[in-house]
Each structure stands twice: as C-alpha cells, then as structure tokens.
Amino acid sequence: MTKIRYAVVGGGWISQIAFMPGIEQTGNSEMTAIVSGNRANAENMAKFYGIEHIFSYEQYDDMLRQGIVDAVYIALPNSMHADYAIRAAKAGVHALVEKPLAITVAECEAMIAAADKAGVFLMTAYRLHNEPGTIEVLETIRRSEIGDPRLFSSVFSFPVAPGNHRLKAEHWGGALQDIGVYCMNAARHVFGTEPTEAVAMSGWGDGDPRFAEVEEMISATLRFPGDRLAQFIVSFGADDRDSYRVVGTKGQIEVDSAYRLDRPISLRITSGGKVTEKNFPQYDHFSGQAHYFSDCILKGMRPEPDGGDGANDVRALLAIEAASRTGQAQKIASPARPSHPTPDMARNFPWVEKRLML
CATH class of the missing domain: 3.30.360.10 (Dihydrodipicolinate Reductase; domain 2)
Structure with a gap:
C-alpha cells in the first residue's frame, strides 16, 4: 500500500475549502468516497476531484464494509463525531475527526476504546500540529x-x-x-x-x-x-x-x-x-495534516494528536x-500527555489554489 484511501464524511465548508483541495499534492493520500446528505453537491465534488464513490449517510456502514477506504475524515457537526468514528473503528477503518473530538468525555473515551480494540488509529484534526x-x-x-x-x-x-x-x-x-x-x-x-x-x-x-x-x-x-x-x-x-x-x-x-x-x-x-x-x-495546513496521518497509518506509528489529546x-x-x-x-483532572508536537511532524506543502466551493 502506497496511498491511504479516504472517505470524506460531510461535504460542508471545511471539507470543501480545506480537506478535499489538500489531498492531491500529499502523494500518500487519495479520496475514493464521499458521504453526504446532498447528492447534487456530492456529485459536483466527486467530478471535480475525481472521487469514484458517492454514498448517503444511510449508506455509511455499507460503504465501510466494501473495502474501498482505509480511513474516514469526519467533518460533521460535533454531536455526530462519536457515532461515525466508532462505526468506522468497528469496521477496521482509521478515523481523522474534526475538533472538538466529541461533546462529552464519555464519548471521547468510547471513541478511543473502539479504535484501540480494533487496532486502528483515531486522530484529532489538529492541523496546526503539522504547521x-x-x-x-x-x-x-x-x-x-x-x-x-x-x-x-x-x-x-x-x-x-x-x-x-x-x-x-x-x-x-x-x-x-x-x-x-x-x-x-x-x-x-x-x-x-x-x-x-x-x-x-x-x-x-x-x-x-x-x-x-x-x-x-x-x-x-x-x-x-x-x-x-x-x-x-x-x-x-x-x-x-x-x-x-x-x-x-x-x-x-x-x-x-x-x-x-x-x-x-x-x-x-x-x-x-x-x-x-x-x-x-502560506502553507496548506490540510495537505500537511493528511500527509502526516497517512504517514502514521502506513508506518504503523500512533499519531501524536490522538484521541487522548482531543479528550483532554x-x-x-x-x-x-x-x-x-x-x-x-x-x-480539571486530565492525564498527562506522553508527547507534544515535534519538528518531525512539520509539513511544508504549498497553499493549494484549486478549490471548489458550492
């Protein structure tokens, strides 16, 4: 495996302006699916970025079972993060989840436990850790x-x-x-x-x-x-x-x-x-973040801004x-973190001009 295949879950502003434009130049990541409640917008984005598969939210579990993605980028409202990340983990799929990680500590802990049990990585989308x-x-x-x-x-x-x-x-x-x-x-x-x-x-x-x-x-x-x-x-x-x-x-x-x-x-x-x-x-933060997470998956290296960082x-x-x-x-009673952002995590991809906003 040389590239991590992502499903974009949630086709709103942050996916359109940041995550989707940044993938192509990483070299180790690609988008193979999009999960959205707006079929027309999803079709436009899929055509623009060359994404093969489109699914509704109701088809999310089916998408996870098909073996067409290695990781999901979850850019849904905060209240939905835990559900979609846990379902991905149970299917053996890694998850990059927008912050805040979840809406309760219990949800964060459930997400962490599900990822650990499945042997997949859960990363909180702290793009500045790679800036x-x-x-x-x-x-x-x-x-x-x-x-x-x-x-x-x-x-x-x-x-x-x-x-x-x-x-x-x-x-x-x-x-x-x-x-x-x-x-x-x-x-x-x-x-x-x-x-x-x-x-x-x-x-x-x-x-x-x-x-x-x-x-x-x-x-x-x-x-x-x-x-x-x-x-x-x-x-x-x-x-x-x-x-x-x-x-x-x-x-x-x-x-x-x-x-x-x-x-x-x-x-x-x-x-x-x-x-x-x-x-x-002007670096492209999301290119750097995606490259780092994909690198972690490919090398079997736990990401630094993992679920524990998001939970704290x-x-x-x-x-x-x-x-x-x-x-x-x-x-506030939070466990100490084992690590913090380090120079080897920095990524200096240039700002991407090719963006589609719907």
Whole structure:
C-alpha cells in the first residue's frame, strides 16, 4: 500500500475549502468516497476531484464494509463525531475527526476504546500540529529563548453568519467549542502540561438574534502546574482577530495569524533586548495534516494528536463551560500527555489554489 484511501464524511465548508483541495499534492493520500446528505453537491465534488464513490449517510456502514477506504475524515457537526468514528473503528477503518473530538468525555473515551480494540488509529484534526510556524513557537520555548513560560494570552474572533450550524446548541455549537479549542490546545502544548482549574465569563450578544442558543463570546482563565496562567477570549460577534502571546521570565513570543488556515503565521520574539521577526509562507495546513496521518497509518506509528489529546481539550472546555454557567471555579483532572508536537511532524506543502466551493 502506497496511498491511504479516504472517505470524506460531510461535504460542508471545511471539507470543501480545506480537506478535499489538500489531498492531491500529499502523494500518500487519495479520496475514493464521499458521504453526504446532498447528492447534487456530492456529485459536483466527486467530478471535480475525481472521487469514484458517492454514498448517503444511510449508506455509511455499507460503504465501510466494501473495502474501498482505509480511513474516514469526519467533518460533521460535533454531536455526530462519536457515532461515525466508532462505526468506522468497528469496521477496521482509521478515523481523522474534526475538533472538538466529541461533546462529552464519555464519548471521547468510547471513541478511543473502539479504535484501540480494533487496532486502528483515531486522530484529532489538529492541523496546526503539522504547521512549521506553530512548531517553531514550541521549539523556541523548548530552547529556553524566553526563559520559563509563565503567561499565555490569546484572542480569536470572527463574525458568524445567521443560520450557521456553529450557532446550534443541539450540536454543542458556540465560539468556545469551535474556536476556543484552538486557544486551549495551544496553551496546553506551550506549557507542555494540562490545566488544573478554570474560571470563565460569557456574553450573549446583547440581544443579537444569532446568539439565542449559544454565547457570542466567552473569556476563560486557566491555571497550569507551576502556577502558570493562560487566558483567552473568543467571539463569534467581533471582528477578525487570531493571535496569542507567550510571556516568559526572559522574553516573549507574539504569534499573529495564529490559527486561521488561510493566512501565514508570523512570529515576533523578544529576548535579551533583541527582537527577531519570523514570517512563514502560506502553507496548506490540510495537505500537511493528511500527509502526516497517512504517514502514521502506513508506518504503523500512533499519531501524536490522538484521541487522548482531543479528550483532554474536551475536559477543559467542559470545565470552562461549567465555570461560566455557575460562576464558580472548576477543577480539571486530565492525564498527562506522553508527547507534544515535534519538528518531525512539520509539513511544508504549498497553499493549494484549486478549490471548489458550492
């Protein structure tokens, strides 16, 4: 086997704008099936990308049994992740699942158990773990260029259009779950440890009808071992912004365009009175992510952002949600991670221009 055959499960925005365009240039991945509730759109995408098979959601299990795919990319609403990943595992098919991994810790654990039992890989789709600029941030900290990292502060916001599924409570939607997970994951890997406590406060859009079911914004502060603190605020009502800053005992790192897939990352490192700026090219995050996951499957190497990494973020997100709801600090008990993103995981595929948006 030289290429991993993927089924794209869910033909919405993220599949169209990111995953499907990025596959061709990986060299070790291909798409052989698409599972969608919109037959007309699926046919257009299949023709555009040369995908042979089209299935409805009702035909998902049949597709898994046919032996035409090795892995699934699950880009469904959050509430559907666990069901589709577990069914894939039971069929002996690997799963790359969009974040957040699931809507409860119990679901995350069931997904992990199903994958382990079947001997397949479950990977949380943390594309930034394969992005060279993000890896450079972590390596700069590991080299002690800013001393001991003490503070993490981040803002991630953009306005969401009415009717977007991210605004539906039934799918565990909201800014915290959709984009706060990026800030949460970044803080965890910057400090290399798991948060132990969370406090939070939320806002509901001051009467904006978009936010009838989920918060417009939420601000969280987390305590990490060593009395380190991380703070982030995310919003679906504010203007575009995605950045974070790590302040250490001897310097700091500012990261701009920190999370978006369509903008190149830039770093500003201040250490010992010297300022160094690093501007990275516009890499295709999803090409890198797919190549890495396929490489793991082909080599029998467990992916670093596995189900456990996704589950630890879900534990923290649920604690933040509870802290916001109750006004009380919430304890977080997450197992330590065996590893964090490393330079060998970085992939530098160029940005793909060939994209079909329906």
